[in-house]
Amino acid sequence: MAFRRYLKPRVVPQEVEQIVDALPHHNVGSQGYDPWGLNLDTAKISFTAVRWLYEHYFRVEAHGLENVPADGRLLLIGNHSGQLPMDGVMAAYAIATNPHGPRLPRTMVERWFPTVPFLGNFINQVGGVVGDPKNCGKMLEREEAIIVFPEGIRGSGKPYRLRYQLQRFGHGFMHLAMEHRTPIVPMGIVGCEETMPSVTNIKPLARMLGVPYFPLAPLVPLPAKVHICFGEPMHFPDDARDEGEVERRVERVKDAIRDLIDQGLAKRRGKF
Known part of the structure; x- marks a missing residue:
């Protein structure tokens, strides 16, 4: 806490203060935390770095932000890639600065992230939440917007030869x-595949370190140009007769994401 108080006035510009202060904080208590650990001061510090990455390093272009509702419960479902969760970070910043109605989305993260020392608390403080259905359901009942990557590590850890090929979605x-x-x-996210292209997964090293995968990839993300395309909201009533019907609905979402990926690929003029 003392470190945050020391760091924030020294690194956070007024513009970032205004961005975060303008966001709805309907679940944040008097101590600056919400029930899942989000801390506004930590969010401001992280937003300062994310803003530079978004505007200058990855030069993100967000398309279709008018399709993201400004309030109410919402699931944002996208393709996952790039070894590190840059796709989720960039999508979250795009939504937080949406000119049609900014809001701070929460991001579902893999269960192994909180097992890394210090990382778990930081992820919670900047808006990440362990991808547990109960957590997600409670947040939806509180009218939160939540980013979910149903491919999980199947998407983020895939080799570059499988770029822009959707892997199996969880239901x-x-x-x-x-x-x-x-x-x-x-959401269709284009460019994060090129930020950290992986040749292969070094499985023995991954097992030794206790992580899902250890890619043979660049040590730092490459400055690929990123496009994020948001599609129109899709609605599904709670009347599925069996898991087969659920699977067909999941495939409809995957088809929409494929179309958005194609749109993003068509918009870019080069990978970098």
Whole structure:
């Protein structure tokens, strides 16, 4: 806490203060935390770095932000890639600075992230939450916007030769959308595949370190140009007769994401 108080006035510009202060904070208590650990001062410090990455390093262009509702419960479902969760960070910043209605989305993260010393608390403080259906359901009932990557590590850890090929989606997000009457906004993210292209997964080293994968990839993200395309909201009533029907609905979302990826690929003039 003392470190935050020391660091924030020295690194956070007025523009970032205004961005975060303008966001709805309906679940943040008097101590500056929400029930899942989000801390506004930590968010301001991290936003300072993210803003530079978004505007100058990855030079992100966000398309279709008018499709993201300014309030109410929401699931944002996208393709996952790039070894590090830069896709989620860039998408979250785009939504937080949305000229059609800014809001701070929460991001579902893999369960192993909080096992890394110090990393778990930091992730919570900047808006990440362990990808547990109960957590997600409670946040939806509090009208939060939540970013979910149903491919999980199958997407983030895939080799570069499989770039922009959607991997298997889990069905959990669809069950949550139906049960909690929540619209889904599909996202197609282009460029993060090129930030850390992986040749292979060094499985023995991954097992030794206790992580899902250890890619043979650049040590730092490359400055690839990123496009994020947001699609129109999709609605699914809670009337699926069986898991086969759920699977067909998941495939509809995947098809929408594929179309948005194609749009993003068509918009870019080069990988960098």
